[in-house]
Amino acid sequence: MHRITELIKKIAMxxxxxxxxxxxxxxxxxxxxxxxxxxxxxxxxxxxxxxRGVGKTSFLLEYAKENYGKxxxxxxxxxxxxxxxxxxxxxxxxxxxxxxGGRVLLIDQVFKQPNWSRELRLCYDRFPQLKIIFTGSSVMxxxxxxxxxxxxxxxxxLRGFSFREYLNLMTxxxxxxxxxxxxxxxHEHIVKKILPSCSPARYFGDYLHHGFYxxxxxNSNFSENLLKTMNMMxxxxxxxxxxxxxxxxxxxxxxxxxxxxxxxxxxxxSQLAQQIDTSRATVMNYIKYLADARLINMIYSPGQRFPKxxxxxxxxxxxxxxxxxxxxxxxxxxxxxxxxxxMWKDQLVNQGTKNQFYLIDGKQKYRVCxxxxxxxxxxxxxxxxxRYNTEVGRDNQIPLWLxxxxx
Numbered sequence: 001m002h003r004i005t006e007l008i009k010k011i012a013m014x015x016x017x018x019x020x021x022x023x024x025x026x027x028x029x030x031x032x033x034x035x036x037x038x039x040x041x042x043x044x045x046x047x048x049x050x051x052r053g054v055g056k057t058s059f060l061l062e063y064a065k066e067n068y069g070k071x072x073x074x075x076x077x078x079x080x081x082x083x084x085x086x087x088x089x090x091x092x093x094x095x096x097x098x099x100x101g102g103r104v105l106l107i108d109q110v111f112k113q114p115n116w117s118r119e120l121r122l123c124y125d126r127f128p129q130l131k132i133i134f135t136g137s138s139v140m141x142x143x144x145x146x147x148x149x150x151x152x153x154x155x156x157x158l159r160g161f162s163f164r165e166y167l168n169l170m171t172x173x174x175x176x177x178x179x180x181x182x183x184x185x186x187h188e189h190i191v192k193k194i195l196p197s198c199s200p201a202r203y204f205g206d207y208l209h210h211g212f213y214x215x216x217x218x219n220s221n222f223s224e225n226l227l228k229t230m231n232m233m234x235x236x237x238x239x240x241x242x243x244x245x246x247x248x249x250x251x252x253x254x255x256x257x258x259x260x261x262x263x264x265x266x267x268x269x270s271q272l273a274q275q276i277d278t279s280r281a282t283v284m285n286y287i288k289y290l291a292d293a294r295l296i297n298m299i300y301s302p303g304q305r306f307p308k309x310x311x312x313x314x315x316x317x318x319x320x321x322x323x324x325x326x327x328x329x330x331x332x333x334x335x336x337x338x339x340x341x342x343m344w345k346d347q348l349v350n351q352g353t354k355n356q357f358y359l360i361d362g363k364q365k366y367r368v369c370x371x372x373x374x375x376x377x378x379x380x381x382x383x384x385x386x387r388y389n390t391e392v393g394r395d396n397q398i399p400l401w402l403x404x405x406x407x
Contacts, residue, residue: 009096012084020077024070027061030217031169034177034407035158036063043154045124046133047110047142050158051294051316052237053229055214056135059158060106063133068104075104080112090119091126098127107134111241117146124152137237139292159345160212160317163204163338163404169217170206171198178405180347180360184384187398190405191391200401201391207404208318208334212341226323233293242289251276255286256295260324263333264314287313295320297340302350302359311351317341332356335388335400336368342403357383368400 033055039046050056060077068075076097078085085093090113094105105123110116123132136142138157143150164175175197178190194200203211210216215225234252238244244252254276259267267287273280288306290296294317298310315321318337321329336356343349343360350359358366365383370376371390379385379397387393388400 013096013100016076016078017073020064020075021070023077024061024065027058027065029058029062029065030214031161031165033059033062033158033165034162035059035156036066039156040154044128044131045120045149045153046131047153047155048133048135048158049138049140049142049155050135051138051160052233053213053215053226054158054160056158057108058214060108060133060135064104064106073100074102075106076102077106077108079108080116081109085113089122090116091122094123094127094130094132098130103129104131104133107132110134110136111140117148121148121152124149137241138294139237139241139289141292157345159407160319161207161214162342162407163200163207163211163401164407166207166211167198167200167203167404170203173197175405177407180343180406183398183402183405187393187402191393191399191402195391199391200399204401204404208338209322210319212317212319223323223326226319230295230320230323233295237293238289244289251278252286252289255283256290257324259287259290259296259313260315260321261328262313263328263330264312264336266311267309267313269309284309291316297337297344297349299340299349299351299358302362314340331388332368332370335370335386339366339368339386339400339403342406345407371397371399 048056048059064075064077090107097105110120113119120132120134123130142153142155161169162177164177167173168175175194183190210222213226213229216222218225234256235249238252239246239249255272258272258275269280269283273283276283284307287296287298291298297314297316298306299312299314300308301311304311314333314337318334318341321334321337340349340358348361350362352358352365356367356369358368360366366386367383368386368388371387377385381396383396385397386400386403387397390399391401393399
């Protein structure tokens with residue numbers, strides 16, 4: 001019996017290596033992601049979180065391709081969606097891999113493995129020669145909710161395409177990212193370097209419609225794919241990871257739709273509670289889950305945070321606005337959603353004192369406004385103006401698209 005079990009394990013491992021070689025060979029990473037250079041690859045346990053559809057699987061496979069190639073058996077990609085892992089623990093599998101000379105294990109969708117954090121801890125303690133890089137949902141709170149790995153895991157977030165990454169992909173250029181300080185202080189010089197190579201305005205509208213999620217490159221209907229992805233975010237990521245009963249799914253989906261239709265504004269929690277037939281506290285929890293899933297952004301006034309009511313709720317990125325309620329996409333709302341989403345990576349974003357205004361990093365006022373609205377905007381020296389419908393800027397007036405070069 002023992003010999004049969006060992007034979008099955010050996011066959012399974014061969015199947016995983018064959019799958020790995022095929023996936024690495026056929027992975028088409030069309031643009032190098034900034035995160036690839038930000039990760040400290042010397043760490044032994046690396047977690048990469050991200051919402052569905054932003055390219056986590058492709059990211060793992062590209063790492064394998066760049067560092068090991070498809071035939072090097074020191075590196076192996078496995079997906080916890082495989083039913084094989086329902087009957088076999090991760091640490092047990094890792095032991096076989098290490099015994100065969102394995103050194104880097106790439107684990108996709110780790111949360112599908114029962115007791116995944118305990119299994120990762122076992123791997124970390126038992127196999128000091130093994131590096132594990134795993135992906136998980138943006139809903140997961142790796143350190144706070146998983147004390148077994150809290151002190152040993154290095155966590156990173158993979159985001160959807162920035163406008164810069166999208167522009168590089170569509171034009172074949174190799175534009176580099178800039179810090180916020182560089183954009184604010186040198187935007188006129190930066191724009192002069194970019195404009196001779198391409199016209200960002202030609203691509204900006206398409207990016208807002210479908211450029212955030214890499215699967216727009218697939219030969220299929222983008223809106224249908226995005227709707228499927230949004231459903232998976234609620235049905236799997238929120239329900240499974242937050243351990244919510246299936247009967248509450250319709251309430252979460254309805255809440256998401258109501259927030260989308262209302263547009264960027266402070267949520268009326270009492271009214272929403274009535275509309276989905278639940279308590280105000282539950283509405284606030286659901287809003288938080290939707291934010292964790294990267295379906296919405298919660299914008300707070302300075303000094304405020306959850307569980308207080310946010311000053312504004314908006315869609316996480318402009319692509320979602322077109323997918324969930326395409327008949328009512330307001331241009332100002334669209335541009336503010338882009339601004340908040342691109343700032344969100346490294347900056348603290350708070351609601352400003354008036355509409356269109358935001359406070360960045362607790363100190364600098366920004367206003368998102370239309371460059372063509374002459375006479376409607378009174379420009380002052382204490383505010384930075386992120387202006388759309390223009391490719392160029394001057395002084396404290398910066399073209400909005402350039403903030404898409406922050407990563």
